Amino acid sequence: MxxxxxxxxxxxxxxxxxxxxxxxxxxxxxxxxxxxxxxxxxxxxxxxSKRNLFDAVLLRRAEELNKVRLEKLEEIEAAAENGVASLEDIIDAFSHPLLDRSERGGPGWKSYFALIAQINNSPEWGGKLMTEYFDPLVRRFIAALKRALPEAHEEDIYWSYHFFSGALVLTYAETGRIDNLSDGKVHSSDLDAVQLRMPPFIAAGFRRLCETSGPKS
Amino acid sequence: MxxxxxxxxxxxxxxxxxxxxxxxxxxxxxxxxxxxxxxxxxxxxxxxSKRNLFDAVLLRRAEELNKVRLEKLEEIEAAAENGVASLEDIIDAFSHPLLDRSERGGPGWKSYFALIAQINNSPEWGGKLMTEYFDPLVRRFIAALKRALPEAHEEDIYWSYHFFSGALVLTYAETGRIDNLSDGKVHSSDLDAVQLRMPPFIAAGFRRLCETSGPKS
DNA sequence: AATGAAATTCAATGAACGTTGAAATAAGTT
DNA sequence: AACTTATTTCAACGTTCATTGAATTTCATT
Missing domain, CATH: 1.10.10.60 (Homeodomain-like)
Known part of the structure; x- marks a missing residue:
């Protein structure tokens, strides 16, 4: 060192x-x-400068994150007989590395995701910064989604991904609001509970939107 | 005046x-x-004080919002023969007033929602402030969801609502990230496109999670 | 031990911050 | 028109901000 x-x-x-x-x-x-x-x-x-420090904070963990998520995606695609991963597996490969690190990676990771969640929804950083750090990976995932849903209109894929992304980001924001709403019956910090529920929930949404002809049906 | x-x-x-x-x-x-x-x-x-001004900004439109959303919910429940609204209708009643005002309410509304989206995902405001302004209404909607899904485990309802909420909030954040990702094929400002797709997507997720016995199936 | 570069400390910079009190102005009431 | 109160203006308060230059210390290499 x-x-x-x-x-x-x-x-x-x-x-x-x-x-x-x-x-x-x-x-x-x-x-x-x-x-x-x-x-x-x-x-x-x-x-x-302060701004450079901010960028350094964001960059430090982004690289590891992108690397492991890409590996996971390639892994499940290699394991699929026709090279096309299932919807549930793609969703899991996208979200699991994040939720797992937030749950078990220590307080630094938890802070990092809380920060990402915050800037993701802000106009000041949300467009430019997030694009810079994560778009190449996201494009790769969207390509996988398109292969998993070959009949889908492209717009429906993008909007479905958008809903997925919003649900995921709010999850690792861990603001504790759902704790209040449920009177303690669920805990926003219980990310394992999310890991279980996110893939089926999101996959069902994708199928409903992308496997039928148009959003109305 | x-x-x-x-x-x-x-x-x-x-x-x-x-x-x-x-x-x-x-x-x-x-x-x-x-x-x-x-x-x-x-x-x-x-x-x-600056902080009081901030609160005044948040409060100004929250009251109208809560009022019209509650009316919409009561409306669809009254129209349902057994008093139990459909999942799609509940989701629409929850999201439509927001997206509609953001799309057609003028720049003030658009700013307001961008602000809400930002503080919703922040630990500083997300827990306390959002709870204060919107929880009573959300509890009312969750009650409606429970009636629409009588077989569901409570936890699955809360997590499904959580995913719904995240997707909705990211939508009206309108950070433009999806515009880049899709190379202009979809536009984050096209909230009518969302209105069409959100209810079926989210309803399918709810059903997959809440109408089966446990999240794994 | 001496050298030199890297890292750290210390003190200070000018600018901008939220807030305030007093003076000036505007508008409603009598 | 005189009076009263609400609103607006103006100038300043003390504090804190990010940043910097110079002095000092630390440490690896000679």
């Missing part, structure tokens, strides 16, 4: 945690460096 | 627009009052 690397990682960890809680504008460099127990000036020394 | 009411509304309009674009912490009182073309001090004079 290089000389300043421990400091760099401590700053990234604190930035990740605080950005996840209050967003980019809701956190100051001073709060981050105080949480990391390092001098205020070190954030700018290591990352150049 | 009372004396300062025009100023109040101009401040609310500008605050709504700017908060939607960059979030609570990303906007300053000075930017808001400059956009509204009023003196800086007037925001504090009329609303007391």
């Amino acid at each position: 290089k000389r300043g690397e421990k400091t760099r990682q401590k700053i990234l960890d604190s930035a990740e945690k605080l950005f996840a809680k209050r967003g980019y504008h809701g956190v100051t460099i001073r709060q981050i460096t105080e949480d990391a127990k390092v001098d205020t000036a070190l954030a700018n020394y290591h990352f150049g | 009372k004396r300062g009411e025009k100023t109040r509304q101009k401040i609310l309009d500008s605050a709504e627009k700017l908060f939607a674009k960059r979030g609570y912490h990303g906007v300053t009182i000075r930017q808001i009052t400059e956009d509204a073309k009023v003196d800086t001090a007037l925001a504090n004079y009329h609303f007391g």
